[in-house]
Amino acid sequence: MPVRLDSERNRAETAFNDVKEGNSQDFRAEYKSIVVKAPALLKTNGLVSTIAFLFSKQHSSSGAAHKLLCSQIARWLSNKGIVILRTGCSCEKFVEILVKMTRLEVRRATNETIAYLNWLKRFAEGMIEKDDDA
Numbered sequence: 174m175p176v177r178l179d180s181e182r183n184r185a186e187t188a189f190n191d192v193k194e195g196n197s198q199d200f201r202a203e204y205k206s207i208v209v210k211a212p213a214l215l216k217t218n219g220l221v222s223t224i225a226f227l228f229s230k231q232h233s234s235s236g237a238a239h240k241l242l243c244s245q246i247a248r249w250l251s252n253k254g255i256v257i258l259r260t261g262c263s264c265e266k267f268v269e270i271l272v273k274m275t276r277l278e279v280r281r282a283t284n285e286t287i288a289y290l291n292w293l294k295r296f297a298e299g300m301i302e303k304d305d306d307a
Contacts, residue, residue: 181288184288184289184292185292187249187252187289187292188289188292188293188295188296189292189296191245191249191293192208192293192296192297192300192301193300194241194245195208195238195241195242195245195297195301196297196300196301198237198238198241200235200237200238200241201301202301203235203237203238204238204241204242204297204301205297205298205301206235206238207227207235207238207239207242208242208290208293208294208297209294209297209298211223211242211290211293211294212287212290212291212294214226215283215286215287215290216287219279219283220271220279220282220283220286221268221271221272221279224243224246224264224267224268224271225268227239227240227242227243227246227264228243228264228265228267228268231243231264240264243264243267244264244267245293246267246286246289246290247264247267249285249286249289250282250285250286253285255278255281255282255285256270256271256274256282257270258270
Protein backbone atom coordinates (compact mmCIF):
# COMPACT_ATOMS: atom_id res chain seq x y z
CA MET A 174 0.00 0.00 0.00
CA PRO A 175 2.69 2.61 0.82
CA VAL A 176 4.34 2.00 -2.57
CA ARG A 177 1.06 2.82 -4.35
CA LEU A 178 0.66 5.99 -2.28
CA ASP A 179 4.21 7.05 -3.06
CA SER A 180 3.59 6.39 -6.75
CA GLU A 181 0.38 8.45 -6.72
CA ARG A 182 2.11 11.25 -4.83
CA ASN A 183 4.96 11.20 -7.37
CA ARG A 184 2.48 11.35 -10.27
CA ALA A 185 0.60 14.21 -8.63
CA GLU A 186 3.75 16.19 -7.91
CA THR A 187 5.09 15.72 -11.43
CA ALA A 188 1.74 16.57 -13.02
CA PHE A 189 1.42 19.68 -10.86
CA ASN A 190 4.86 20.90 -11.95
CA ASP A 191 4.17 20.02 -15.59
CA VAL A 192 0.91 22.00 -15.56
CA LYS A 193 2.77 24.94 -14.00
CA GLU A 194 5.15 24.69 -16.97
CA GLY A 195 2.20 24.65 -19.41
CA ASN A 196 0.48 27.52 -17.61
CA SER A 197 3.57 29.70 -17.96
CA GLN A 198 3.44 29.51 -21.77
CA ASP A 199 1.68 31.84 -24.21
CA PHE A 200 -0.24 28.82 -25.49
CA ARG A 201 -1.71 27.86 -22.09
CA ALA A 202 -5.31 27.75 -23.39
CA GLU A 203 -4.36 25.30 -26.15
CA TYR A 204 -2.31 23.28 -23.69
CA LYS A 205 -5.25 23.01 -21.28
CA SER A 206 -7.58 21.98 -24.11
CA ILE A 207 -5.25 19.22 -25.27
CA VAL A 208 -4.56 17.98 -21.74
CA VAL A 209 -8.28 17.79 -20.93
CA LYS A 210 -8.96 15.76 -24.10
CA ALA A 211 -5.86 13.54 -23.85
CA PRO A 212 -7.15 10.82 -21.45
CA ALA A 213 -10.19 10.11 -23.64
CA LEU A 214 -8.06 10.20 -26.77
CA LEU A 215 -5.67 7.72 -25.21
CA LYS A 216 -8.42 5.35 -24.04
CA THR A 217 -10.13 5.45 -27.44
CA ASN A 218 -7.13 5.24 -29.75
CA GLY A 219 -4.28 3.80 -27.70
CA LEU A 220 -0.93 5.21 -26.65
CA VAL A 221 0.96 4.91 -29.91
CA SER A 222 -1.83 6.56 -31.91
CA THR A 223 -2.19 9.34 -29.37
CA ILE A 224 1.52 10.12 -29.33
CA ALA A 225 1.59 9.95 -33.14
CA PHE A 226 -1.31 12.44 -33.18
CA LEU A 227 0.57 14.83 -30.86
CA PHE A 228 3.66 14.43 -33.04
CA SER A 229 1.70 15.13 -36.22
CA LYS A 230 0.26 18.35 -34.79
CA GLN A 231 3.55 19.86 -33.63
CA HIS A 232 3.77 22.10 -36.72
CA SER A 233 0.14 23.30 -36.57
CA SER A 234 -1.04 26.59 -35.06
CA SER A 235 -1.29 24.93 -31.63
CA GLY A 236 1.82 22.83 -32.25
CA ALA A 237 3.81 24.10 -29.31
CA ALA A 238 1.15 22.84 -26.91
CA HIS A 239 1.06 19.42 -28.60
CA LYS A 240 4.84 19.21 -28.54
CA LEU A 241 4.99 20.16 -24.85
CA LEU A 242 2.46 17.49 -23.87
CA CYS A 243 4.28 14.88 -25.96
CA SER A 244 7.58 15.74 -24.28
CA GLN A 245 5.98 15.70 -20.82
CA ILE A 246 4.55 12.21 -21.39
CA ALA A 247 7.89 11.01 -22.76
CA ARG A 248 9.74 12.49 -19.79
CA TRP A 249 7.31 10.88 -17.33
CA LEU A 250 7.63 7.43 -18.90
CA SER A 251 11.39 7.83 -19.05
CA ASN A 252 11.56 8.82 -15.37
CA LYS A 253 9.49 5.72 -14.53
CA GLY A 254 11.96 3.55 -16.49
CA ILE A 255 9.28 2.41 -18.94
CA VAL A 256 11.01 3.92 -21.97
CA ILE A 257 14.67 4.81 -22.34
CA LEU A 258 15.13 8.33 -23.67
CA ARG A 259 18.07 10.67 -23.77
CA THR A 260 17.64 14.15 -22.33
CA GLY A 261 15.97 16.45 -24.84
CA CYS A 262 14.71 13.55 -26.94
CA SER A 263 12.29 14.54 -29.68
CA CYS A 264 8.69 13.40 -30.05
CA GLU A 265 9.75 11.67 -33.25
CA LYS A 266 12.26 9.53 -31.36
CA PHE A 267 9.60 8.83 -28.71
CA VAL A 268 7.20 7.56 -31.40
CA GLU A 269 9.98 5.44 -32.87
CA ILE A 270 10.62 3.82 -29.49
CA LEU A 271 6.91 3.20 -28.86
CA VAL A 272 6.32 1.41 -32.17
CA LYS A 273 9.18 -0.99 -31.39
CA MET A 274 7.83 -1.95 -27.96
CA THR A 275 6.12 -5.27 -27.26
CA ARG A 276 2.40 -5.37 -26.62
CA LEU A 277 3.03 -5.93 -22.91
CA GLU A 278 5.41 -2.95 -22.74
CA VAL A 279 2.89 -0.74 -24.54
CA ARG A 280 0.15 -1.85 -22.14
CA ARG A 281 2.33 -0.95 -19.16
CA ALA A 282 3.21 2.42 -20.72
CA THR A 283 -0.47 3.04 -21.52
CA ASN A 284 -1.62 2.34 -17.97
CA GLU A 285 1.05 4.60 -16.53
CA THR A 286 0.25 7.36 -19.03
CA ILE A 287 -3.48 7.21 -18.21
CA ALA A 288 -2.72 7.56 -14.50
CA TYR A 289 -0.37 10.49 -15.18
CA LEU A 290 -2.79 12.21 -17.58
CA ASN A 291 -5.63 11.97 -15.07
CA TRP A 292 -3.57 14.00 -12.62
CA LEU A 293 -2.46 16.38 -15.36
CA LYS A 294 -6.08 16.96 -16.39
CA ARG A 295 -7.20 17.67 -12.82
CA PHE A 296 -4.48 20.23 -12.29
CA ALA A 297 -4.95 21.85 -15.71
CA GLU A 298 -8.66 22.32 -15.03
CA GLY A 299 -7.89 23.88 -11.66
CA MET A 300 -4.81 25.94 -12.46
CA ILE A 301 -5.28 27.27 -15.99
CA GLU A 302 -7.96 29.89 -16.28
CA LYS A 303 -10.41 29.75 -19.13
CA ASP A 304 -9.29 32.06 -21.90
CA ASP A 305 -12.09 34.47 -22.87
CA ASP A 306 -10.91 34.47 -26.51
CA ALA A 307 -11.16 30.66 -26.87
